[in-house]
Amino acid sequence: MTDFGGAIKKSRDYDLAIIGVPFDEKSCFLRGAALGPAAIRAASTGRALNPFTELGVNLEKEAVLVDWGDVDTSGDVDKTFSRIEAAVLEVVGKKARPIILGGDHSVTYPVVRALAKKFSALSLLHFDAHPDLYEELYGDRYSHACPFARIMEEGLAKELVQVGVRAATSDQRAVASRHGVRMIEMKDLEGGPVLSFRNPLYISFDLDALDPAFAPGVSHHEPGGLTTRQAVDIIHSLKANLVGMDVVELNPTRDPSGITAAAAVKIIKETAGKMVQKGRGSRKN
Ligand code: MN
Ligand code: MN
Numbered sequence: 001m002t003d004f005g006g007a008i009k010k011s012r013d014y015d016l017a018i019i020g021v022p023f024d025e026k027s028c029f030l031r032g033a034a035l036g037p038a039a040i041r042a043a044s045t046g047r048a049l050n051p052f053t054e055l056g057v058n059l060e061k062e063a064v065l066v067d068w069g070d071v072d073t074s075g076d077v078d079k080t081f082s083r084i085e086a087a088v089l090e091v092v093g094k095k096a097r098p099i100i101l102g103g104d105h106s107v108t109y110p111v112v113r114a115l116a117k118k119f120s121a122l123s124l125l126h127f128d129a130h131p132d133l134y135e136e137l138y139g140d141r142y143s144h145a146c147p148f149a150r151i152m153e154e155g156l157a158k159e160l161v162q163v164g165v166r167a168a169t170s171d172q173r174a175v176a177s178r179h180g181v182r183m184i185e186m187k188d189l190e191g192g193p194v195l196s197f198r199n200p201l202y203i204s205f206d207l208d209a210l211d212p213a214f215a216p217g218v219s220h221h222e223p224g225g226l227t228t229r230q231a232v233d234i235i236h237s238l239k240a241n242l243v244g245m246d247v248v249e250l251n252p253t254r255d256p257s258g259i260t261a262a263a264a265v266k267i268i269k270e271t272a273g274k275m276v277q278k279g280r281g282s283r284k285n
Contacts, residue, residue: 004269006046007059008067015063016272017091019100020070023080026106026144028137030219036250037070037101040268043261053273055236063276068098077142081110088114088244097275099268102248104144104219105132108204109151111246115202116156119243123159123199124151127209127231129222131165131183133172144249152179158199163189163234164209164226186224196239203235203245205267207260215263217255228263232270242275 004018020037027033051060059065071087073080084100088111091098100111105128115122126132126148133152137143141150151157152175160179166186168176176183184193208218211225247264255261 003046004044004065004265005049005051005059007051007063007065009064011064011066013064013094014066014096016065016097016099016275017068018066019068019087019091019098021073021084021100021103021107022070023073023103023107025077026140026142027104027219028140028143028145030251030253032219032251032253033102033104033249034073035252036103036248039250039252039255039258039261040101040247040264041067043258044265049265053270054232055270055273055277057273057276059269059272059276063272065272084110085114089117092118092244097242098244099272100244100246100248102246102250105147105204105206105248106142106144107248108246109142109147111244112151112156112202115244119200121158121199122156122243123197123201123240124148124157124161124204125195125197125201125238126160126162126204126206127164127226128162128204128206129164129208129220129225130167130206131162131172131176131181132206133175133181135171135175148181149175152181159197161195163193166224167222186226192230192233192237194237194239195234200243201238201240202243203271205231205245205247206249207247207264208249210263215260217251217260218249219251219254228266231267235267235270235274238274242271245271
């Protein structure tokens with residue numbers, strides 16, 4: 001049972017599509033993120049949780065959520081990135097919203113490349129301990145430490161807001177300021193920021209944004225992060241038209257209790273609920 005609280009249906013037409021990307025070839029430290037999609041699906045079973053979000057959306061009744069399956073990640077990286085792009089284009093071509101299960105964070109670049117073909121102005125909300133703005137890492141411009149540098153230099157997004165950062169280098173700060181990136185660092189986080197976006201919004205959620213106490217199942221432990229509650233509150237209070245999301249960097253080899261996979265499911269459910277809610281704003285405000 002791998003069904004997001006029982007909400008997954010089989011249908012040719014749908015509102016939301018889960019896309020797995022079992023890929024970790026661009027991880028600079030530990031492998032394991034390729035096991036992420038299967039672990040997230042397993043943790044989502046309707047035998048353990050129900051299809052309601054905290055804001056009262058019934059994902060089973062109020063939306064058609066399908067599981068598109070996994071992108072083929074065999075062969076070289078260029079092929080994988082092209083297949084990711086094609087999968088996202090197929091979903092947005094149906095006016096539906098993709099929910100990508102990573103995989104390491106490198107997969108966000110081809111996802112956004114696809115979205116940029118559909119949305120001329122796109123905003124990004126990026127939860128992460130790291131800015132992922134390296135020009136290159138160990139000679140690799142497509143490392144999981146680099147996707148937002150590629151996205152911004154290619155002009156694929158108009159706006160990038162980062163939340164949860166606590167491992168920025170001076171080089172990455174320089175890249176951030178060159179591209180007008182708004183970095184909401186942990187050291188400056190006060191209460192729950194209410195974020196509003198005028199352009200269609202894509203959320204990229206690196207699970208290491210969460211404190212390792214709440215989400216140990218990631219490759220790069222960086223203490224001092226968000227509580228799962230803080231992340232959910234920020235998502236609930238968003239004022240934006242959400243057009244898709246990813247949850248990346250789950251490393252099940254470091255998640256023996258499954259708590260990180262459970263946090264991933266929680267983040268996905270609550271964000272999917274925001275996608276389903278009609279109109280802009282939230283019931284909280
Ligand atoms: Mn990342
Ligand atoms: Mn990270």
